[in-house]
Amino acid sequence: MNSVDGDLIDPEDFIETYVDLRAAALITEDGQVTGASRSEVLDRHGISEGDLISFAEIHGEDLIFMQEIWNEIELRMENKRSSPEGLN
Numbered sequence: 334m335n336s337v338d339g340d341l342i343d344p345e346d347f348i349e350t351y352v353d354l355r356a357a358a359l360i361t362e363d364g365q366v367t368g369a370s371r372s373e374v375l376d377r378h379g380i381s382e383g384d385l386i387s388f389a390e391i392h393g394e395d396l397i398f399m400q401e402i403w404n405e406i407e408l409r410m411e412n413k414r415s416s417p418e419g420l421n
Contacts (some may be wrong), residue, residue, distance in 0.1 A: 352379045
């Protein structure tokens with residue numbers, strides 16, 4: 334994990350983790366990430382759910398910055414969907 338602003342995760346860590354969480358949810362029948370899958374993704378990235386929440390709370394009012402973050406997440410999700418490996 335890369336840290337900026339003290340204990341706050343950096344944007345790349347937020348993006349990578351969020352993409353993996355969304356991908357984990359999309360491969361389930363109901364589109365919801367399971368607790369076990371969530372824990373596995375967070376552990377793999379060395380990030381806690383609180384880290385993601387703190388990032389969103391700190392940057393949430395910077396609409397331009399957060400739009401760039403969500404655009405990057407969407408771009409990476411689209412790349413995953415269109416890759417030969419898919420979302421797995």
